[in-house]
Amino acid sequence: MLTLLVVDDDDEVREKAMRALAGPHFRLASAANGRIALEQAALLKPDIMICDVDLPEVNGFDVLAALKADPAHAQLQVMMLTAQSSRNAMRLGMSLGADDYLTKPFDDQELVEAVEGLIKRRGRLEVFVDSVTNQEDSLHGRFANSKPPRESTMVSPLMAAQAGNVPEAAVLYAGIDEFNNIAARLSAPELEQLLTEYFQRVGEPVLAHGGQNLRLMGDHLVALFLPEPQRTVSHPHRALLAATEIAQLAPELSGWMQKTFADARLPALTIGIGLHAGPVDVDAETGTPSGPAVNVAERLKSAATDLQWTIVASHGVASLTNQSLDLGKSAQLVVEGLGKPLGVSEVLEARPPEEITVFEKTVPIAIPTADERTPSVRLQADVVTRLRQSVQAHASQAARSLKDALGEKLALLRSGDPADTGQTVQLEGFTIVRRLGAGGMSSIYLARRDRDGALVVLKVMQLDPQAKDLTARFVREFSLLSSIEHPHIVRIFNQGFTDDMAYIAMEYFENGDLRSRLRGPLPPRLVARVLAQVASALDAIHALGIVHRDLKPENLMVRANGDVVLADFGIAKVTAVAGGAQATLTVTGEVLGSPSYMSPEQIAGKTVTPQSDLYSLGVMLYEMATGVRPFRSTSLVDLLSMHHKADVPPLPVEYASLQPLLDRLMAKKPDSRYTTAAELIRDLQALDARA
Known part of the structure; x- marks a missing residue:
């Protein structure tokens, strides 16, 4: 493993370089001025140094000259990094012994290629792998390789539609944003309680507006809305009405969650919803809906998070009159499985037309909403009961499955370094880079945060399932620190636990303790x-x-x-x-x-x-x-x-x-x-x- 020291007084430049070069083949360190750079070099004996010219206290050229004059650094390779692009500056650096020169601004690939060049000149045979995560900022890059929908933990075919091929249906796909991060911080009973409350509340408006074939998967809900001649409201419009009422429930659900699980200090609960229309296949035995229209609706739900919209509807669903639908922004998405970009719109609100068909003729039960308004449609009592029973069964199974899946990943990390076997391990929004150390009770990993590439430290701990205080200690560590913002207190980004394992994601300090x-x-x-x-x-x-x-x-x-x-x-x-x-x-x-x-x-x-x-x-x-x-x-x-x-x-x-x-x-x-x-x-x- 090579030791690489990045020296720059610009925090953004320094962090950009650290992210680009993070990987199992480098030990990374950094310094914010020339004096600290010399101290770090004496301590760490780096193999490669990337050094800015314009540094406080001691400039980059003086740092270069001092290190090149020291026999202890005879093997050190230095790349000068500066906004100065003149020949004179480059010539001075080279005359002092610089091995290469890179001009700012630079992109990740330029830096990686320059460092690879230094390694080749050094005669090293190490393979430079996984140094840069090239994530395209365009929506094309984000959704062209989207994963298929997760396998269902339970299907609830309430109000089941016809089996086989349904030629036309509006598909609603809803889920909690960043749900795994929330789930990791709750115990299995707490998670079951959250899922029960969530599905009960969001399921009622779906069924009230004629949703059929409800499919529950973890935190995800899928429902079909079919053409029904007896209804005066079209099936896409009913799907949009249900989506609007779910969106209006989110703040109330979030407040309930924050109050119920106050000690966990959970982030706000937000819901993403995707809507698409097309043919759907319905399994004759289970009533499970599937097919391209379901897959696209799932992609649009994922797009809602990236677009920071709540409801994303394809233009085929959103093509209603302006009198009944308020739209926000529009976009073109490239979705896997479709031959051309799909037009989508942000739905702000769907309103019912003047004439409304009541769902059933029995005594109505009001749908609870955040603002206590009178709902447009009311539910049949036995449907509410069936929904509650299905939700409770699913929540119990899903909570246990989610905690077991987290436990398996944590056990893998405690058993050894995945990098030794070439495995790529992802943990709740983080990708493991390499192990930094291990002790009797914990293992420490360097990881990359998936959403922005930032480097973090993951601390994975073995807990005694019989010693509840250990779990309490770990949960307390996160909740205490997450409430503090201070320049001299470590920043904590995430935390999760099972019955006998726990992890915490915190700020990475490449310069050690x-x-x-x-x-x-x-x-x-x-x-x-x-x-x-x-x-x-x-x-x-x-x-x-x-x-x-x-x-x-x-x-x-x-x-x-x-x-x-x-x-x-x-x-x-x-x-x-x-x-x-x-x-x-x-x-x-x-x-x-x-x-x-x-x-x-x-x-x-x-x-x-x-x-x-x-x-x-x-x-x-x-x-x-x-x-x-x-x-x-x-x-x-x-x-x-x-x-x-x-x-x-x-x-x-x-x-x-x-x-x-x-x-x-x-x-x-x-x-x-x-x-x-x-x-x-x-x-x-x-x-x-x-x-």
Whole structure:
């Protein structure tokens, strides 16, 4: 594996290059200025460096000259990256030893080809595979290779149509956007509850407007609307009326979901709907509808997400009078299986004509809608009952199937690196690139987010199904962090769990953690800078009632600009919630954390507080200033005893101004420490002002 260092002060350029080059054959790192680039090069010994010319602190040419003059970097290949396209700039770079030159702006393919050229010149035989994901922005590229509809977990042929070929039908295909991301964050019983509520609500307007042959698949619902001579409303119009009422239900459903599963902090629920018309095949035994018209309706449902429309109808369905239909934008889509582009329209609302045919002659039951308006059509009571029974059976089966499928993928990732066998594994919107590391309870992967190509870290954990607190801890980690937006707190993108497995998708730090920087004492100014940044992060989480409980250099990640970011809240604890109650994620007396950084009260199994984190920060202050920890012993018992009894050791003379801060941070009694991290920040600011 080659180590490649990307150096550019433009975040967008740096991230673009990192995405383009991400793959199993590179270890990637980055730096935001010339000084950090030299530090990174000394630490990582990169094989290839892509370096901008116009850099802060130390310019790119000086970085190049310094590295080429150092025998330790004799094998280093350097590609200069700059907006300067003049011959003089190129000539200067080449004279200093640059191996290649690439002018900005560049596209992914240009960068990949340039790096491939360097590798070939190096005499390497590695195959450069999967470096660029060329996803076309056009709708043609997105839908020409769409997958066929998923297999049904259950078919509910309510109001079954004739078997065999139906020459003309309007097909409605509806589903929840980003459903797998929602499902991954809920337990199987919770997911069953969500699906039951969802299908019950959206199924009623479909049936009320004459929908037949309902097919339930995961979160997807398919229904047919057929020509019926006794009705004065056309079958495409009835399909559009049902789609409009489903769309109006979405905000109400989303509010119900957010309230019912508040702890999961789920994203808003949105629904996508596709409508198309044409011949349909109906299975004589199951009543399942299939055929090209069903497939196209499914593609249009997928298009709704990408187009950011709610209802996408083909022009054949949407060709109603303007008096009964409000349309938005139009587009031409290339859909697999069709010989020419398909015209589609965004449907904003379908209104019933003046004359409405009531569905049945029995006592009506109102269809619930978000705005409590009188529905255009009412449902027969026994149909509501049959729908509820079918939905409950499907929801139970679908919930278990979805969680089992997630569990199989997570088990595969825990068992080994798929890259070793050439497998491509996708997990809820992410594609695995390679394994970064593994431990007793977890495996860490580098992954690419499918929607934008961004690199993320996937942490896959093995849970004990008998230990419910482990699952609670993991779910809590996501819900706590997802509520925080702070420059020095890790960003969490997604999370999911099963009975015995869990994963979390978080921000990727190509420069590693603070531990990798602690090869000796850090300069006093850098120590103060790191202290201030960590204190800022602690102040933010403490304000929400969160105690980290495992603060150490391994849990502080380093950005390209040298800033540190607080991460790994796996044993975080909420100390205060609404009403003042304490929510504990661990059993009484359980000791969690790293012994070298643990506060005396944490070692004793007593209540942890924000002051416990501040003690750990004090231990880190000493280590950053000296290169060693304040208390060291080959005996764990002796080490823990030192935290309880030993005096705080003095700092070297050049760090003397930080000694009062250290003494207060590492006071044995919590009451003698800083009350808040904000107080520490004020003391650091005062020191900086006097310097």
